[in-house]
Amino acid sequence: MKLSxxxxxxxxKEAEGQFKDYALSDISPDMSFLEMLDVLNEQLxxxxxxxxxxDHDCREGICGSCSMMINGKPHxxxxxxxxxxxxxxxxxxxxxxxIEPWRASPFPVIRDLVVDRSAFDRIIQAGGFISVxxxxxxxxxxxxxxxxxxxxxxxxxxxxGCGACVAACKNASAMLFTAAKVSHLGYLPQGQPERxxxxxxxxxxxxxxxxxxxxxxxxxxxxxxKGISVKNITRLNKDFLKxxxxx
Amino acid sequence: MSSLLHxxxxxxxxxxxxxxxxxxxxxxxxxxxxxxxxxxxxPEKINGYALGLKNLGPLLWVVRIAMIxxxxxxxxxxxxxxxxxRAARPIAYDTKKSxxxxxxxxxxxxxxxxxxxxxxxxxxxxxxGIIQPNTYYAGGYRMESTGEIVHxxxxxxxxxxxxxxxxxxxxxxxxxxSSHVSHAMSSAFQTLxxxxxxxxxxTSKLGPALAAIFxxxxxxxxxxxxxGVIKKAPPQEHVLE
Numbered sequence: 001m002k003l004s005x006x007x008x009x010x011x012x013k014e015a016e017g018q019f020k021d022y023a024l025s026d027i028s029p030d031m032s033f034l035e036m037l038d039v040l041n042e043q044l045x046x047x048x049x050x051x052x053x054x055d056h057d058c059r060e061g062i063c064g065s066c067s068m069m070i071n072g073k074p075h076x077x078x079x080x081x082x083x084x085x086x087x088x089x090x091x092x093x094x095x096x097x098x099i100e101p102w103r104a105s106p107f108p109v110i111r112d113l114v115v116d117r118s119a120f121d122r123i124i125q126a127g128g129f130i131s132v133x134x135x136x137x138x139x140x141x142x143x144x145x146x147x148x149x150x151x152x153x154x155x156x157x158x159x160x161g162c163g164a165c166v167a168a169c170k171n172a173s174a175m176l177f178t179a180a181k182v183s184h185l186g187y188l189p190q191g192q193p194e195r196x197x198x199x200x201x202x203x204x205x206x207x208x209x210x211x212x213x214x215x216x217x218x219x220x221x222x223x224x225x226k227g228i229s230v231k232n233i234t235r236l237n238k239d240f241l242k243x244x245x246x247x
Numbered sequence: 248m249s250s251l252l253h254x255x256x257x258x259x260x261x262x263x264x265x266x267x268x269x270x271x272x273x274x275x276x277x278x279x280x281x282x283x284x285x286x287x288x289x290p291e292k293i294n295g296y297a298l299g300l301k302n303l304g305p306l307l308w309v310v311r312i313a314m315i316x317x318x319x320x321x322x323x324x325x326x327x328x329x330x331x332x333r334a335a336r337p338i339a340y341d342t343k344k345s346x347x348x349x350x351x352x353x354x355x356x357x358x359x360x361x362x363x364x365x366x367x368x369x370x371x372x373x374x375x376g377i378i379q380p381n382t383y384y385a386g387g388y389r390m391e392s393t394g395e396i397v398h399x400x401x402x403x404x405x406x407x408x409x410x411x412x413x414x415x416x417x418x419x420x421x422x423x424x425s426s427h428v429s430h431a432m433s434s435a436f437q438t439l440x441x442x443x444x445x446x447x448x449x450t451s452k453l454g455p456a457l458a459a460i461f462x463x464x465x466x467x468x469x470x471x472x473x474x475g476v477i478k479k480a481p482p483q484e485h486v487l488e
């Protein structure tokens with residue numbers, strides 16, 4: 001299949017970027033989106049041009065590295081799918097494809113489609129952990145956890161931190177990410193001792209990074225390749241209120 | 248104490264201010280609608296209701312100050328959050344598609360500003376009588392029950408909506424208001440952290456339902472006047488106000 005690509009090119013953080021058009025032919029519908037970009041890069045290298053930089057790692061949809069806005073949607077047209085798991089059969093022959101990096105001031109573009117998502121790491125560092133003494137692992141059954149809580153915690157823990165929620169949000173808010181990280185520990189007994197401190201610290205860090213705020217439009221939920229629910233945001237708000245009043 | 252400081256400085260707090268002040272305004276809108284629907288019950292009822300409100304005395308001022316405060320806080324929080332949101336995405340996307348969000352949820356700032364202008368206009372019109380002074384002071388009404396001469400709210404409203412431009416301006420404002428409420432009501436529940444599954448399963452429907460009630464209820468008055476269901480009250484024998 002043939003494709004017309006419009007790709008954001010930017011040399012580095014300081015440089016001003018711009019869109020560049022590329023025409024591709026002989027793209028197999030069985031290729032993944034990233035493999036299609038690999039083909040483009042090989043052609044660019046053959047011509048002596050700089051390849052398009054993009055983040056990728058596992059290419060199995062679980063690492064959260066690949067991050068790009070494809071035709072106005074984070075990770076492209078397929079729901080609950082990361083860019084690496086998106087296949088070219090989802091496009092038609094002759095399609096125009098616009099590829100942009102995530103746009104948010106806390107996610108500065110480093111090069112082309114690669115953005116610096118360290119802001120997420122700093123939110124985790126602020127409270128997305130439990131403090132335990134290391135030693136032998138506890139017997140699994142000494143801490144009973146209700147099945148619905150375990151399921152909810154697991155659902156929240158499915159967040160791979162890719163940043164699609166921020167990218168999709170009209171306010172570039174990181175509430176869904178932060179809420180998922182607050183919730184997956186908050187549902188479990190191990191997360192209780194630091195529950196209040198965690199939510200206050202993580203929200204403070206999130207605000208400090210310069211993300212926008214949540215206006216409950218729920219675009220984040222639809223963009224999330226892991227289907228994280230906005231219910232986690234409601235839960236964060238509740239935890240936050242509780243921590244303030246009773247903390 | 249430190250957690251309280253965290254709280255006051257965070258965007259989550261600003262949003263709680265927005266949600267609670269918004270809910271207060273919605274509460275006012277419910278009361279305002281119920282009062283206004285007395286237009287269908289005739290001049291004696293609505294004029295008597297207006298008089299009753301006036302006679303509340305200091306309590307009326309408590310409500311007025313609460314409403315002005317709620318409105319002020321609502322506007323303040325929206326400006327605060329909107330500026331932050333703008334700063335969070337300095338470079339716009341070339342192509343951006345909305346996924347799950349409703350048009351109402353994406354245009355809260357626009358509908359909110361339209362409502363702000365409308366509230367000023369509405370107050371100048373029916374509270375201060377500046378927009379249509381001739382119909383505002385169109386004689387008083389003698390209460391059949393007490394014989395007291397009061398402000399003729401009924402005829403004032405009828406005269407106002409008999410002007411098609413005024414009626415149209417109210418209808419446009421109502422469209423903005425119901426759009427705003429349709430997102431606001433559901434959003435407020437999410438912001439206030441209502442996780443109770445018995446309530447939260449309704450939150451997404453609460454906003455659109457309330458918006459529909461407001462739209463139909465409030466629209467019924469100008470439409471009622473325009474189609475002649477609500478007619479001007481016949482003149483009474485009494486001294487002019």
